[in-house]
Amino acid sequence: MTNKSSPQIPSCTWSRPIGLGWDKPYTVRYASNVDDGPWHGMPLGGFGAGCIGRSSRGDFNLWHIDGGEHIFKNIPACQFSVFESDATSSQAYALCTEAPEDGSLQAWQWYPTSKDGVTGTYHALYPRSWFVYEGVYKAQLTCEQFSPIWANNYQETSYPVAVFLWTVRNPTNAPITLSIMLTWQNMVGWFTNALKSPEIRLRDDGSPVYEYQPRLNESKDNFNEFFEDTEYIGCILDRLGIGEPVQEGEGQWCIATRKDPNVEIFHHSRWNPVGTGEDVWESFAQNGSLPNYINKTPAKEDEQIGAALAVRFTLQPGATLQIPFVLTWDFPVTEFAAGIKYDRRYTDFFGNNGKNAWAIASTALQQYQIWQQQIQAWQQPIFERADLPNWFKIALFNELYDLTAGGTLWSAASERDPIGQFAVLECLDYRWYESLDVRLYGSFALLILFPELEKAVIRAFARAIPKSDDRRRVIGYYYTIGAESPMAVRKVAGATPHDLGAPNEHVWEKTNYTSYQDCNLWKDLGSDFVLQVYRDFLLTGADDVQFLADCWNAIVETLNYLKTFDKDGDGIPENSGAPDQTFDDWRLRGVSAYCGGLWLAALEAAIAICDVLITNYQGVKNTEELTEQKSIYEAWLQQSRPIYEQKLWNGQYYRLDSESGSDVVMADQLCGQFYARLLGLPDIVESDRTLSALKTIYDACFLKFHDGKFGAANGLKIDGSPENPKATHPLEVWTGINFGLAAFLVQMGMKDEAMNLTKTVVQQIYDHGLQFRTPEAITAVGTFRASTYLRAMAIWAIYLVLS
Template sequence: MAPSKNNLILSSNDTSFNNTTTISLDEESMCYDNKITNTTKGEDNLLPKHIDGPINKSNVNTLNIIAENESCLGNSTKNMTEYSMTNHYPNNFIHDNSNEKEIIKNKDFNNILKLDSSINTYGWIAKGSKKPIDHRLPFQRPPLIHCVKQLPFALRYLGYWLKNYKNRENLFINGFEPYFHHPYYGVPLGGIGTGSIGRDFRGGFCKFSLRPGIVEQQVKFIKANQFILSIKKDGTTIYQKVLSAVFTMDKKNKKLNNILKKKKKDTLSAWEFNFPEDDLEYRGLYPRSWTKYHIKECNVIVVCKQMSPVIPHDYKNSSLPTSIFEFEVENNSDDDLDISILFTWRNGTGNVKWNKEGNCETETFNFNENNNIIKGVTLKNTIFGMNCIYGLSGIEKKNQNISICEKFNPSGNGYNIWNELKSNGKVEKIADNSFDNKEIGVGVCISQNIKAHEKDSYTFNLVWHMPLIYFGKKNRLMKRRYTRYFGCDDKAIDNLIKYSFLNYSNWSKAIEEWQDPILKNNDYPDWFKSALINELYYLTDGGSIWIEYDDEWEKSEPSISEYTKNVFKEYGRFGYMESWDYRMINTYDVHFYASFALATHFPKIEHSIVSDFTDQVDRSESKLTKYYMENVKAPVKTPQRLPHDLGNPAMEPYINSNCYVMHDTAHWKDLNLKFILTAYRNYFTLRNSDIEFLKFVYPKVKSLIEVGITEWDTNNDGMIENFGVADQTYDAWKMVGCSSYCGSLWLSALRVSIEMARDIGDVEGEQKYSSILEKAKNVFNTKLWNGKYYNFDESRLSSTTIMADQLAGYWFLHSISKDLAQTILPFDRVYSSLITVYEYNCKKFNNGNMGVVNGMKPNGKVDTDHIQADEMWTGITYAVASSLIQIGEVDKSFEIAYGCYNTCYNNAGLQYQTPEALYSKNFYRAIGYMRPLSIWAMNWEMTKKEKVN
């Protein structure tokens, strides 16, 4: 019987909202679906005030309090003041003092964090009671003028949506049901491309993406997946609770409170889900996190260190579906205590579709590996028809005992396993046969006696072995990357578990070695260290897919070249989603920005992606499809064009690319040019002028440049033109004629094409592109330079708009070679343009507190003539910030980047789900987005700057 659902109406008391949120909650996993309903405002507030706030430099007392907050995390007031005075923070932040006393209490936060001394100052910090102060919802309410303009498109899209209503998951974008953010996300579990499992910073497990490319974001938490702490003194249990504050009642949310009370009669009602949220503290520093629990009743402190093996340039360990949980338990009491920690898990992903999909099987194991005693249990189940085996285990150290629960009912009241733990401090004898094998929970318990004023550690491991996967249409079975090392049979999970325990110490050291140069870099403010490292969460949690090459692909994808086949065989095929909301693999106009993260940490994966797209250039698919924005039918894939994406994971990607049907992207001006630039970086920087790759890619580069010359330069002046539609990554922002955005990309693409032509010996191409470049430079400067910045385009409506991203091509080219960049545009004009962007798009937008808005009028008003012009794009903010580093304005760079990070991570509850766009207030768009990985372009530039110095 499927869990029942209840509807909960919650509304904001903020007068700026005219909406309520309807939440459907299911009983066991608390999945919910959100809808915006127009109604009057109510009394209940889903999003109470946040405890934490930014700095007001004009108020010395506030500064000292915030410094004390940082001090409790290992920083000093002196350092904090230095950062403020060097403009690493804006001047006019607003501070919420509502939780100063609670903040000051936490000065001992690092005293127990002895596992990794290098992280004592750094990461994203939250108390269990942390709530947003910047209340936002998904954007669904464009101004009336835009509604009128977009009405024909909206009606066409509605028809498309209704046609797919029963299979809405198949939509590449579900525009009428966007994801709502959950303000409690923490660092996710797992390597990259192996399927991830989400964590709530309050202790819960949530948001699985074990199905390739599909993030089940509606799963808020799973009641059966928990850590439970039990403490005995002199044989009597004095404490037993679930180590999670997810279920703590919020007195302000009365309706939610009442629903949870009703639930208490049903699923796992015997378990104590009332851990005080104020007694929990969290630090996230991907791929690690630390959760500290204060057990005040017993004078015990418990710290859980979570770690997944994401290690730059380590293509084996980073592919593994495993996470380690290392608990350090400190007994500060005067009594010896028997302390047990129980780790429980159930089948499925929390999605009710898979809770009873097939029969489950469990099996216990006991390994002695290099004198390490490893005990645990495996749970075999199916998810969307794919076999998945969960493995729970622990290391049994001297003076410890591990007991195993092979089976309990995860949808029952949980009494048997709870009472066994409470009575005996272990879970060996569970008499629970009141259910079938459709739903099974398992558990691993580590117990030991800890003497008064001593401490010890307990180590658990979670593995999910899902070696063979398929996409939504189930046409091709594929092997995950890690199977290269461990195989696909069921017994592979035994080796994964052993390998995890034998290597986790080495993983920890390798992660420290990777992150230490960043964390100890005195040129980086502490918040930036958190932003930089934590934004990498998307490599794990962006629906990423990493699969092994299969010779069978030649039949369904004849366009795969011998070169790319060899790359796939060595490094695999990698994909990640544009967004949790926008399910398209490797959306290239966005990957252009995000690619700095892969180029920095996994350049072989970046090479695989570039090689994959190189084969796509000549590929064609003449089948006609409807493009809803322009209401035209055109081929799915036009030759001599880069595809927008490699397909929808809910369908059959790779075989079917270009699932984006808003526009016919064959007419987009940026895709081809962005590919040329990334291909040159791949050749020149990542592969050290690899001539074999150049021979492979140059013919495609040449054909793409020729398209620009023959089809996009309509007046033969050397400069391409935009055609009065949204024909680039700003897909709701029209450009006319010569535009600064596409024009700068064209100049840069020509420049690197000259270099590639010269290196490969194409004298004719070199001369031709050099001649066109000189003409194009003259046109760009003559038509767009206004003495202060480059105009947006040649249209009457928006020509003088100050576009934040106006020099995207120059920025990317400069990241490859400063010398090449300075040959296409005068430095003084580049400098003036970027300072203008800083002064207008940053300082005149939300008082400089929220990054850079895309479009600003020269009168200091946000450009509202087009949708997207009035948005702040997080990834563009970080890209512009790196541009400012290129021109020597490091302080201004950190200032605009901080506004973006502070809004997302500290104020709006958007941490570990950074959206594509934020509006000045109330709204965001497309959470869990790829483009913010562009923050690594800032590190790219800072690293080059350090080498020069």
């Protein structure tokens, strides 16, 4: 608790007046999609450790404690409160602008907002956020919140911890006494599915879903223990009867602070968080104290208990004090289907017995200042770049929220996986992991900042490609269009899986969870895999030849499999007319610009990989096989390249495909060319044609789509009109595709256009209540689809090409 000047909040943060609502926040396009409303704040917690979220009105409302599961609910007893008094008056408020809807905690006073909504400001720049309280207290109060996340950090980034660093200054000419209280409800045991291995059903949009029943409010046998040592003091929130091995949902919470001779610390280890709240509020509101009540009695059936910690101090005129609080949790096990359990990554550093919340809290209180410095050192070079506007820096960092809040998994290390296995959900509505088509753009953030985690994901795909799963299932797309569905095999050997599985089965082992389309028939996934393998090798130093070797057999297998869809023998696999690629409501027929271009780029990447392995890989006893494989890819490429031009180039842009007769301008038609140039491979199309296509896309899909107010729609006619006014995907603005397109524009020297497009999409997200739940798709009528979407981290692709 050092005396310091007021904290420096970066000039580039997303900010909003505390408690100010939204007049017309965007709402979901389909009723079955998740729509929590706009009260989302920056998440707190390490990758794969579970996370919590606190909104700009001050409530803790996001609870991703169970890996892959989503709970959005204000738990009112989890709260900061501040008492203040001087010679003339005193006041105390819980620092949330909304009183509980259930009528609990009626003794508490809730933080006011004035008529214009400004009694302070919330700032967010992931992984840090700030509450600056103004106009209510006489003291100047700022609370900085963060978790220890910074680039290339594979230890602290996994910790289940939130630091709350309070900076308090007395600007008056008289002493002020203040007390800061943190209250927390004992929620041990709540965050696990009461339904083990639930049945899968089809939702109205054709997506597979399963029921999730968390054990909210099941607190029997929970107890709270006051704890202190020579340096720290706090409360551990625990449960009786936790044995070994620990089960999912079992473990501890902890709230703690540092001892200091300048402050008094009070505690209450057992109060009723669903009553009036007077058991803590009466003494706190009177003089900032708590009764120092210690009671370890476990909760009875239907009883709830909370813990409280308060720090009281007096500030002389002009004085400043910093007070750290930490919140930690230790729930070491993630369980998928019944009996399929993984320890979380942080257990490599703290153990897996579920009794380490205090050890994590002590570490945090010892190291939080170092963590703060590490975060600043990572972000500062980007802050200092004059060529990047502030709005871009804000979105660049804040879109990383998904690495924490995206249902993230990060398993403990093993001999096979020395930093564990990693995965992020496609989104909250399509709840399966690391969809390969989506991460073609969405994985740039992970690649740039945590390259070893990125390679771990790709290795998981490489392992999955040879495997098969003969279970048969219906395809959801046919369900949505009212047609009878063919029965499809879940996973064909040699096919690149769409995803790495879902939280209710066995992530990393049971792949291809989605059944909206038959992903064994998709024409982009194999190419996506090859391109990401070579990209991850090249852009992480081009020296991890073992990574290429680990993926090589899967590359050969998936390209051979994909080539079987070249039905006419012209060299390029054809799209079948079913939606068989990432735009999975959009029928492409014959050779398509999107999938065909990815195929060409993937062949070039495979040839480059052959060269690296022939030259550098010591494990190759005989290079003849590699040389032969290279010649096969060269022959395919030589045959394919002219076909792509002949069938698709129309003199201005590349046609959607060769057989549908569509004249639509597809925004992502040249994704393959973007990747080829990004990876230093030969252009798959001439640069003048690339520029012509990009200018056409920019004009037709962006400027002519509602006067450029929303971003680039996926596909419009050259005059900006829809080919089919009732179409879904062509008329949506996909945030990640737009960021990918912007990166392509930068790559081709169209930086002004790129930044104009990017800024428009960023404004759609951050001006309409979509912050920290960025959707896949936005429409021109103010609706969205698929929140908390992986592809939006493609904004880091723009940063990459700008750098």
